[in-house]
Amino acid sequence: MSIERGSADNSVHLNTMQRSSLNLEVSCPHSLLEVEMVNIAVVGLGWWGKIMVNTLAGSSSVRVVAAVEPNAELGAPLCKEGGIRHYAQLSDALQDPEVEAVILTTPNRFHEEQIVEAAQAGKHVLCEKPLALGLASAERAVEACLRSGVRLGIGHERRFEPPMKMVRQLVADGALGQVLQIEGNFSQNKFLALAPDNWRLSVQEAGCGPMTATGIHLLDLAGSIAGAARAVRATAYNLATGFESGDSASAHVVFDNGVTATINAMLSTPFYSRFAVFGSRGWIEVRDKSHVESPSGWIVTRSTTGDETETIDIPVATPVRENVEAFARAVRGKQSDYPVSLQEMLNTTSLLESVFEAARTGSLVVPRKSDVLARVRT
Secondary structure, X not given: OOOEEOOOOOOEEOOHHHHHHHHHHHHOOHHHOOOOOEEXXXXXXXXXXXXXXXXXXXXXXXXXXXXXXXXXXXHHHHHHHHOOEEEOOHHHHHOOOOOOEEEEOOOHHHHHHHHHHHHHOOOEEEEOOOOOOOHHHHHHHHHHHHHHOOOEEEOOHHHHOHHHHHHHHHHHHOOOOOEEEEEEEEEOXXXXXXXXXXXXXXXXXXXXXXXXXXXXXXXXXXHHHHOOEEEEEEEEEOOOOOOOOOOEEEEEEEEOOOOEEEEEXXXXXXXXXXXXEEEOXXXXXXXXXXXXXXXXXXEEEEEEOOOOOEEEEEOOOOHHHHHHHHHHHHHHOOHHHOOOOHHHHHHHHHHHHHHHHHHHHOOOEOOOOOOHHHHHHO
């Protein structure tokens, strides 16, 4: 982020958006909030599981002490290299007294079952997105964690990106006025390298593939700003690949407060990511320079009524690690210490399920509202 310095008195002159960025960093000094180290087992050492282990290596809040990988030829060497214990089954890791929490980087079909199993063993859980493909499944997972008194986190690391924190803070402060519309696109072509039978390409295991893989992050961000949804229309097509779950998806969401969001996701075009919020007093747009797998920063543009359009660069950050460290603080504290509420996790799952249904049927779908929190807490 560039800062213009006055030559006469060395005073610092910041434009409006730069001040917002700096204030945000000051108000959220997560790296300075030290907590007792939380010992974690990563479950699943595929593409994302390996990234998770490597990303957490430098953390001062979490320590990966074990990993679960049924494929010994894959898991054993990686664990030996990382100096961590290797287990073939989740049940083995859950019996390890040193393991306090698990991170699930496993196929979607296992999430509910593994969350319930871990919760009943008294282990805290951070689950990769999606929490589940359907709301009923997510409700059972959330209920298991509540009844067992363990914390639940979710792999929505995009909430922890500095520009996304800025967007949400500007909305909360009223700087954009009344929010009107939200637009987002998160696309990539990494799945072109997958085998045709990979679970990520299956309708049964991935639903509407592009929305489950990437678009869900934008559905979650939109919901974090606009709240619960009341209506969804969506399309999903296979236009350029043989992906059973589709390679091009689009959703139009109407939220309870009248705000609308248009979310697009593709799996057959080079990486592209954009998120924008439009309000009655101005708008802000975030563009990623690269995929979160190898982050290189963001370009943020903002326009406010009466002011010139501003553009700034925001340097690389570690949102994946920040998400896990926020989860660790909740482990040492309480569920409400985690920035993504259980209700928001349920709302996003319901919205994702509604996108599947709307794309499948071509009909307007009303997302179901969950009452599991009220039922369990009463």
